[in-house]
Amino acid sequence: MTTTNRELLIAQGVLDLADRPAGFDPLELxxxxxxxxxxxxxxxxxxxxxxxxxxxxxxxxTASDELCLALEEDQSELNEGPCLDSARAHRALPVLSLxxxxxxxxxxxxxxxxxxxxxxxxAAVNLHLPQLSLGALNLLMAEQPYxxxxxxxxxxxxxxxxxxxxxxxxxxxxxxQVLEQLQTALDSRLVIEQAKGVLSARLSVDMDDAFQxxxxxxxxxxxxxxxxxxxxxxxxxxxxxxxxVR
Amino acid sequence: MVRGEFTDLLDSLHRAAxxxxxxxxxxxDEAARLLRLDALTLALRSRRGALELLWADPADPFGPELExxxxxxxxxxxxxxxxxxxTVIETDLGAAPGSRWPLFAPAxxxxxxxxxxxxxxxxxxxxxxxxxxxxxxxxxxxxxxxxDFARFARVALxxxxxxxxxxxxxxxxxxxxxxxxxxxxxxxxxxQLDVSIDEALVRLRAHAWRHDLPLLHVARAIVSRRLRLSxxx
Numbered sequence: 001m002t003t004t005n006r007e008l009l010i011a012q013g014v015l016d017l018a019d020r021p022a023g024f025d026p027l028e029l030x031x032x033x034x035x036x037x038x039x040x041x042x043x044x045x046x047x048x049x050x051x052x053x054x055x056x057x058x059x060x061x062t063a064s065d066e067l068c069l070a071l072e073e074d075q076s077e078l079n080e081g082p083c084l085d086s087a088r089a090h091r092a093l094p095v096l097s098l099x100x101x102x103x104x105x106x107x108x109x110x111x112x113x114x115x116x117x118x119x120x121x122x123a124a125v126n127l128h129l130p131q132l133s134l135g136a137l138n139l140l141m142a143e144q145p146y147x148x149x150x151x152x153x154x155x156x157x158x159x160x161x162x163x164x165x166x167x168x169x170x171x172x173x174x175x176x177q178v179l180e181q182l183q184t185a186l187d188s189r190l191v192i193e194q195a196k197g198v199l200s201a202r203l204s205v206d207m208d209d210a211f212q213x214x215x216x217x218x219x220x221x222x223x224x225x226x227x228x229x230x231x232x233x234x235x236x237x238x239x240x241x242x243x244x245v246r
Numbered sequence: 247m248v249r250g251e252f253t254d255l256l257d258s259l260h261r262a263a264x265x266x267x268x269x270x271x272x273x274x275d276e277a278a279r280l281l282r283l284d285a286l287t288l289a290l291r292s293r294r295g296a297l298e299l300l301w302a303d304p305a306d307p308f309g310p311e312l313e314x315x316x317x318x319x320x321x322x323x324x325x326x327x328x329x330x331x332x333t334v335i336e337t338d339l340g341a342a343p344g345s346r347w348p349l350f351a352p353a354x355x356x357x358x359x360x361x362x363x364x365x366x367x368x369x370x371x372x373x374x375x376x377x378x379x380x381x382x383x384x385x386x387x388x389x390x391x392x393x394d395f396a397r398f399a400r401v402a403l404x405x406x407x408x409x410x411x412x413x414x415x416x417x418x419x420x421x422x423x424x425x426x427x428x429x430x431x432x433x434x435x436x437x438q439l440d441v442s443i444d445e446a447l448v449r450l451r452a453h454a455w456r457h458d459l460p461l462l463h464v465a466r467a468i469v470s471r472r473l474r475l476s477x478x479x
Contacts, residue, residue, distance in 0.1 A: 175369055182414070187292045188416075194432055197430040199433075
């Protein structure tokens with residue numbers, strides 16, 4: 001089987017979307033997704049809409065060009081349109097003509113505007129992480145033939161490739177947060193051990209006693225043990241922490 | 247034989263990590279043996295950049311000692327791996343160039359260790375800590391041994407990330423902080439000598455170095471009031 005130029009471009013496009021360096025810019029990735037869609041599919045423009053966590057508000061993230069951006073803004077203004085529906089629906093939107101029902105009926109105000117801009121049909125595929133639907137890759141068409149079933153599957157594959165990169169980034173961010181907490185916990189531990197030493201020397205008690213006192217003092221005043229310990233190690237020991245045993 | 251055992255260990259640790267286990271699920275002595283090493287230690291890097299030994303075989307005769315040596319002297323493979331974010335290897339501590347670790351290399355040679363490998367535990371742009379292996383025989387680390395070490399480092403990082411943070415912070419449970427006594431002693435010194443914590447840690451390390459004593463030995467002597475450092479240097 002020989003490889004066509006188009007197949008090569010598709011393979012490269014998928015790799016470009018899935019394989020991103022650590023700390024990449026997600027906005028740039030999504031913009032590249034729209035660019036790949038326009039380059040590889042018979043569509044005039046492509047845009048990304050994302051559903052906010054409230055489950056209803058749809059935000060426009062990026063678009064392949066000004067035309068798509070303007071139409072996305074129109075939908076926001078009219079509060080109707082395929083890019084809103086696709087982001088809310090969490091699933092693919094089949095190709096719908098804007099010149100005839102059901103497209104022209106479903107979006108009575110948006111459809112004429114889109115047609116005036118030269119867009120005659122729309123479709124969308126889902127953009128998602130493994131456990132989470134993010135929104136949609138919207139595809140705007142200006143002429144026939146419109147996207148076929150295989151084209152839509154390719155569009156979904158491109159969106160999935162970008163979703164993979166986003167999922168990896170999310171995973172890394174989650175772990176990064178865990179690590180930060182762990183490293184902060186270690187700093188806390190060091191300062192608590194040091195504060196035990198300070199109290200142990202000042203009160204001539206052993207480390208366990210020193211720790212109990214620190215903890216009791218922090219609890220009774222609803223202070224964080226770490227904050228109290230940091231204060232103690234700076235030599236700023238609260239006077240009533242130094243009074244002999246209760 | 248060892249190969250299959252090592253793969254089994256990795257598999258079981260991946261499963262343990264998958265269910266949220268921390269480093270206590272990993273037997274340091276067995277891991278060292280299967281990696282053909284004689285000591286294995288893992289240090290966590292604090293947000294302020296301090297490296298604290300968190301995991302080792304309690305019966306390890308020289309791994310923790312070598313880590314404490316680096317902490318005392320302020321140089322060595324573990325510190326280099328954290329600083330450069332790259333793997334650090336010395337195949338013969340007895341023949342290392344004098345400029346590499348002028349204090350650590352000769353000190354290390356008074357222990358049985360002759361070769362060392364230190365791998366930074368990287369998470370994106372962050373450095374979580376360092377996994378360090380020591381071997382009593384000098385010589386290179388063959389490619390396979392190096393690859394196995396790197397694979398073990400990856401699962402160790404997963405386990406490390408499951409360390410219970412509250413338990414680590416207040417020390418009531420969770421992993422043993424190997425150098426706890428050092429920080430307690432530093433706290434005592436701040437009160438006794440009227441110096442800052444950082445200054446107290448410097449005094450402590452200097453005393454251990456000058457008297458050629460293990461740092462923990464000095465720290466425990468201070469904590470148990472068998473030793474009192476004088477105010478002047």
